[in-house]
Amino acid sequence: MNDSTEELLHETLLHDTLHTHVRECDGDVGAHLVGLADGALRVARRRQRLTRAGVGVALAAAVATAWVAVADDDPLRAHVVQPAEGRGATKAATISLLPVTSATERACTPAGGGYTVHRTETHPAMCIHASSAGGMSDVRVSVAKAEKGSVDGSWQVEVTLTPADRTRFATLTGSLASAPAPRNQFAIVVDGKLWDAPIAAHSITVGRVEIVGAYDGDLTSAMAHDLAQRLDPGR
Template identity: 75%
Template sequence: MNDSTGDLLHETLLHDTLHTHVREHDGDAGAHLVGLADGALRVARRRQRLARTGAGIALAAAVATAWVAVADDGPPRAHVVQPAHRSDAAKATTVSLLPVTSATEGRCTHGDGGYTVNATATQQAMCFHTDSATGMRDVRVASAKAEKSTVDGRWQMEATLSPADRTRFATLTASLASAPPPRNEFAIVIDGKLWGTPAVAKSITGGRFAVVGLYGEDLTRATAHDLAKRLDPSR
C-alpha cells in the first residue's frame, strides 16, 4: 500500500467516525468536526489521484466501500446503482440485507455469486461476496421516502422496515458490529444489484436504512423518488 492510499484509508475512517458522532450528538462543535473531516478526506483523495497519475502507482481500493451512520436515528449511506424501471406498479420491489464475507479488488468472476462495484475515476472495481444464509432475503419494507439529508443536504432514499423485520435487522447488525472489515458490513441488494455496503459499529435498532451515494456519485432527486416509489408498498 502506498502512502497516498494509506492516507485515504485513514481519512475515510476519520470521516466516517466523525459523521457518526455528529448524528448521535447534535451541535455546532460536531458540525465543525465534520467539516474538518470532509476537508481531510478531499485532500487524501487528491493526493491519491496525483500519485496514480504522476508515478503510475496501482491504486489499492479501500475495503470499506460505503460510509454509514449507525446510530439508531441515523440512516446508513450506500452505493448508488441506477435502478431499473418498475414493471409492476401494484407490487413493491423487495430488498435483501446480506452480511459481507469478503471484498477484493477487481470485477467478480462470472458465476461466482459476487457483486461487482464498477471502477470510477478514483477507485478500482471491487468484488463483494455475501452470506445469503444468515442475511435477510426478499424483504418488503413498510415504507420508503425520498428526502434531503439533514447532515449534508444530499438526496437520499430512506426505507423503514416492519416491526418484525426491525427486530431481525437489529439482531443481524449486532452480529456484525464486532467483526473486522469487511465482515462488519452488510450489502443492500435490490433487484439483484448491489446498492451499498454500509459498515456497522453497533446494533441498528431503528429499523431504517438509506441509499445516498458512493464514490462522490450522489443520488439525484429523480433517482431517489423513483427508488422510493419502487420500494414503498403504498405507492
C-alpha cells in the first residue's frame, strides 16, 4: 500500500468519524467539523489522483489548501502556506561611484558614450564621461532612504555604504579632492543612468552619499522613494 492510499484511508476514516460526531453537536462547532471532514477528504482524493498521474508531491502541495479548524466558537479559517523567506525576492540594485573625466555643455553623441544630463529651464544639457578605473562599480549599499533636505526641503536619497566600502569611498573622494574641475567630481550611476555628479571637496569618511539629482532639486518625492526602494537591501 503506497503513501497516497494510506492517506486516503486515513482521511476517509477521519471524514466518517467526524460526520458521526457531528450528529452529537449543534451550531457552529458541528458546521466546522463538517467543513474539516469534507475538505480533508477532497484533498486526500486529489493528492491520490495526482500521484497516480505522476504529477508528484510538489504540484499536489501547490494545488491543495490546508484547512485549519478550531473546535470552539472561532470561525473556520483558511491557512495559506507562505513561500520561504527571501524566495522570489528581487535583488537590490547596485550603485557605481566613478571618477568624472570630462563634462561638456551639450548632449552626448550616440557613438561617444557618456551620460547625458538633459536640459532644464535653468540649466543646459551636459555630457559627462566617467571612468571605472579607480572607481567603485556595482556596489551594494547598506541602507538607502528618501528624505527631504534640511536646507531647502528638496527631495534626496541618502545612501549608507557598508564598512568595507566606506574605506574605499574615503580613498576615492580623497584622491579627487585635489584634482581640477571637473575631475574633482564623481558620477553616481544606477542602472546605467547618471543620478548625480557631486564635487568631492575632501575625503568623505562617514560612508554616506546624498543623491539630489543631476541638478539640485531634480528629484521628486516619487523618484526619490522609488530609487531608495530599488537600492535598499531591506525593502
